[in-house]
Amino acid sequence: MPGKTSTPRITKFTNCRLVCGLDLVEQDLWIDSLTGKILKDQEAFYGSHLTPDEIIDLGGRIIAPGMIDVQLNGAHGFDFSVPCETKEEYDKGLRMVNRGLARTGVTSYLPTLVSSTPEVYWKVLPSLGPTAGTHTPEDGAESLGAHAEGPFISPGRNGIHKPDVLRAAESFDDIIYCYGAENMGDDSPIKMITAAPEVGNMMSHIPEISKRNIIYSIGHSDSTYEQAVTATHQGARMITHMFNAMRPFYHRNPGIFGLLGQSERRRPFYGVIADGIHLHPTSIKIAYNAHPDGLILVTDAMRLCGLPDGVYDWTNGERIVKTGARLTLEGSDKIAGSSATLIECVNNFRRWSGASTAAAINAVTAAPARLLGLEGVKGSLVSGADADLVILGENEDPFSGPTLTVDQVWKLGAKIHDANKAATVMA
Amino acid sequence: MVPFFLIVLLSFLDNLLLFPFFSSYFDLLQLKLTRVIIREDPRQVSVYIADYIISRIKAFNPTPEQPFVLGVPTGSSPELIYKILVQRHRAGEISFKNVVTFNMDEYVGLPRDHPESYHSFMYKHFFSHVDIPPQNINILNGMATDLSAECASFEARIARYGGIELFLGGVGPDGHIAFNEPGSSLTSRTRVKTLAYDTILANSRFFGGDTDKVPRMAMTVGIQTIMDSREVVIVATGAHKAFAVQKGLEDGINHMWTLSALQLHQHPLVVCDRDATLELKVKTVRYFESIEQAGTDARTQGPALVYRPRTYVPAPLTVKTPTSQQPTPDGTPEKTLKDLRINTELHRRAMEEDELTPDSMSSRLVDSAIGGIDGALKSDLIFDRMGTRITTL
Numbered sequence: 141m142p143g144k145t146s147t148p149r150i151t152k153f154t155n156c157r158l159v160c161g162l163d164l165v166e167q168d169l170w171i172d173s174l175t176g177k178i179l180k181d182q183e184a185f186y187g188s189h190l191t192p193d194e195i196i197d198l199g200g201r202i203i204a205p206g207m208i209d210v211q212l213n214g215a216h217g218f219d220f221s222v223p224c225e226t227k228e229e230y231d232k233g234l235r236m237v238n239r240g241l242a243r244t245g246v247t248s249y250l251p252t253l254v255s256s257t258p259e260v261y262w263k264v265l266p267s268l269g270p271t272a273g274t275h276t277p278e279d280g281a282e283s284l285g286a287h288a289e290g291p292f293i294s295p296g297r298n299g300i301h302k303p304d305v306l307r308a309a310e311s312f313d314d315i316i317y318c319y320g321a322e323n324m325g326d327d328s329p330i331k332m333i334t335a336a337p338e339v340g341n342m343m344s345h346i347p348e349i350s351k352r353n354i355i356y357s358i359g360h361s362d363s364t365y366e367q368a369v370t371a372t373h374q375g376a377r378m379i380t381h382m383f384n385a386m387r388p389f390y391h392r393n394p395g396i397f398g399l400l401g402q403s404e405r406r407r408p409f410y411g412v413i414a415d416g417i418h419l420h421p422t423s424i425k426i427a428y429n430a431h432p433d434g435l436i437l438v439t440d441a442m443r444l445c446g447l448p449d450g451v452y453d454w455t456n457g458e459r460i461v462k463t464g465a466r467l468t469l470e471g472s473d474k475i476a477g478s479s480a481t482l483i484e485c486v487n488n489f490r491r492w493s494g495a496s497t498a499a500a501i502n503a504v505t506a507a508p509a510r511l512l513g514l515e516g517v518k519g520s521l522v523s524g525a526d527a528d529l530v531i532l533g534e535n536e537d538p539f540s541g542p543t544l545t546v547d548q549v550w551k552l553g554a555k556i557h558d559a560n561k562a563a564t565v566m567a
Numbered sequence: 568m569v570p571f572f573l574i575v576l577l578s579f580l581d582n583l584l585l586f587p588f589f590s591s592y593f594d595l596l597q598l599k600l601t602r603v604i605i606r607e608d609p610r611q612v613s614v615y616i617a618d619y620i621i622s623r624i625k626a627f628n629p630t631p632e633q634p635f636v637l638g639v640p641t642g643s644s645p646e647l648i649y650k651i652l653v654q655r656h657r658a659g660e661i662s663f664k665n666v667v668t669f670n671m672d673e674y675v676g677l678p679r680d681h682p683e684s685y686h687s688f689m690y691k692h693f694f695s696h697v698d699i700p701p702q703n704i705n706i707l708n709g710m711a712t713d714l715s716a717e718c719a720s721f722e723a724r725i726a727r728y729g730g731i732e733l734f735l736g737g738v739g740p741d742g743h744i745a746f747n748e749p750g751s752s753l754t755s756r757t758r759v760k761t762l763a764y765d766t767i768l769a770n771s772r773f774f775g776g777d778t779d780k781v782p783r784m785a786m787t788v789g790i791q792t793i794m795d796s797r798e799v800v801i802v803a804t805g806a807h808k809a810f811a812v813q814k815g816l817e818d819g820i821n822h823m824w825t826l827s828a829l830q831l832h833q834h835p836l837v838v839c840d841r842d843a844t845l846e847l848k849v850k851t852v853r854y855f856e857s858i859e860q861a862g863t864d865a866r867t868q869g870p871a872l873v874y875r876p877r878t879y880v881p882a883p884l885t886v887k888t889p890t891s892q893q894p895t896p897d898g899t900p901e902k903t904l905k906d907l908r909i910n911t912e913l914h915r916r917a918m919e920e921d922e923l924t925p926d927s928m929s930s931r932l933v934d935s936a937i938g939g940i941d942g943a944l945k946s947d948l949i950f951d952r953m954g955t956r957i958t959t960l
Contacts, residue, residue: 154696168695168696180680181690181695182679182680182686182687182690182691182695183679183680185690185694185695185701186679186686186690186701186704186706187679189700189701189702190701191700191701
């Protein structure tokens with residue numbers, strides 16, 4: 141591979157702690173930049189007589205798998221739901237987002253589309269499919285497939301999704317038409333669909349969606365507990381941003397949240413926005429205590445992430461006010477997504493829930509990988525998995541206590557970001 | 568090797584009086600007896616041994632052409648030694664670049680990447696943390712299709728490196744060294760051994776307490792393989808080793824306590840913690856302590872690390888080229904003319920144990936124990952035609 145000759149082939153990380161289950165274990169990690177995988181080091185050593193070309197002493201820092209964000213609407217001024225003039229222009233914006241995202245430690249994600257008109261889906265979905273196989277480290281974060289959040293959602297639980305574009309699917313053809321027939325085939329670029337099971341005939345379409353290897357997620361829904369249970373029987377495996385845009389928990393009708401109270405069958409995974417704005421810390425704690433293995437931290441970040449405060453145009457002619465991490469629709473108090481980074485969510489979650497560091501990291505690595513059926517490929521440090529890594533430092537923040545920082549990011553066995561080096565360049 | 572009928576005469580303390588009979592007169596100048604070092608706890612024992620190994624490697628000043636050949640064990644006692652060696656390596660005190668290792672044993676039928684295999688143990692505790700090149704590592708392949716060929720090849724590899732400089736070993740509660748269980752022949756070489764029931768019981772803790780999961784067989788270097796190394800260092804810690812230490816040091820040579828074979832070795836060093844001396848006579852302990860207090864530090868008493876002519880002993884028997892076993896290490900000496908050396912160490916009669924005929928006088932005279940005067944005697948005492956000694960490669 142041209143341009144790769146200078147990169148050492150085998151890198152060994154030593155004096156580091158690896159995320160392993162619910163613990164951090166002191167162990168070395170070997171990666172191979174040629175295959176982009178984590179090496180079965182003992183076999184490579186004895187069998188192939190491979191030794192590290194480079195040994196990196198991490199001084200006790202943590203190696204975590206690259207983070208996975210299953211709900212991310214855009215960043216750096218680019219919005220996945222806004223098609224450009226040409227596909228080239230759109231793809232260029234996508235590449236910019238990918239590179240920017242990688243610097244925050246997110247090495248793979250589901251580019252998420254808010255409710256839009258069918259034309260938008262037809263246009264942008266072909267660009268958002270999984271890129272495994274052709275992806276290079278320099279490309280940055282990697283799409284694992286698109287997340288279509290809407291438009292088959294409840295008009296009363298739309299959040300800031302524009303009511304005009306919301307739809308109800310009577311027949312399955314309505315769904316195929318909306319996303320485009322070529323996007324609903326065997327090699328679908330869509331990995332996840334968030335829809336309200338009670339809208340139209342969605343409940344009966346869930347098995348059809350699951351059959352296409354697309355994850356059905358309950359969200360933006362007014363469904364009752366009973367409807368939500370039926371949806372999980374039909375194949376729903378995820379709940380989109382728990383608590384937000386759904387019927388609140390009520391003791392005589394627990395709603396979607398009630399699914400976490402089940403113990404007799406597999407409970408769905410659930411997304412949580414731990415940005416300090418969407419949810420009260422205690423709400424997160426309740427959910428986490430009810431179903432720790434299913435919690436997946438998401439940012440729900442949108443394109444204003446990384447831009448200065450101010451008023452910005454949004455989709456469908458509306459405008460958004462950005463005040464710090466808080467984004468609201470102009471003229472209302474409705475929360476319009478977040479501009480927090482995933483590592484901030486991990487830090488918040490760790491502080492609030494009292495979860496161990498490894499458990500907090502699992503919520504953005506192992507748990508989403510399990511949801512996406514990518515165990516042993518992403519979100520894991522086992523040998524054979526993709527060598528997507530983040531090196532996490534731990535600082536003592538005077539206000540918020542122990543805080544994890546993204547010091548380095550490695551994608552497919554190559555270092556693509558180093559916070560120390562970036563800082564010196566800027567200075 | 569000592570003729571069999573003399574063994575009875577030898578006890579480990581007075582062997583310095585008898586050895587001159589058939590070894591060099593110069594040996595009289597150098598005290599030779601079992602060196603025993605006693606330390607308070609396992610930690611201090613391990614530090615002592617790690618220091619010792621480091622000083623031996625450094626004194627040897629190994630090069631790629633003249634590597635230091637180290638025999639290494641697995642087990643709980645050595646684990647701490649490896650830990651200290653790794654720390655010293657990280658501190659930049661010692662490099663293992665020019666060290667060649669031979670592991671004493673490996674289970675039969677356990678895959679290399681099984682967490683309880685000795686490959687895994689060595690990788691986890693030592694090899695992955697130091698700079699030893701993988702081609703310098705020799706561990707018996709428990710998955711080899713032809714186990715006896717694997718054993719023979721292992722012996723040949725040791726011989727090809729000119730023998731083992733220092734063999735580090737532990738000792739079992741029943742006195743076994745390597746997997747040479749009680750009753751092993753004291754002239755044994757690398758071979759397959761059936762594990763004693765005691766050992767299976769003891770090791771079942773590594774296999775979830777299930778004795779059925781413990782392999783029934785292991786390959787191990789023999790007592791003679793260990794005896795042939797120029798120096799043997801044994802670590803014994805804990806009260807459960809006390810009986811083995813007593814039998815090995817104070818009683819006679821006995822195949823039921825294979826440790827006792829070291830009484831015949833020229834340079835054995837046993838490092839014990841206080842607990843492991845519990846069964847020894849007070850007199851014995853005091854004696855060894857007084858030796859150390861007299862300033863005769865064991866670290867200065869190892870065999871002289873002089874250049875020894877490397878002997879190429881051809882692979883014993885007619886070894887079929889092993890098919891599915893570990894590849895012969897890249898680091899083994901290339902088969903070039905420089906390896907055509909004269910075989911001056913006739914005592915290395917690999918795989919001849921079954922021959923019970925007494926040694927001829929000539930073979931005894933050119934014994935390795937002659938050591939320093941090898942060169943002087945060599946010219947006088949050549950009986951064989953030159954052609955027979957040049958190894959065919």
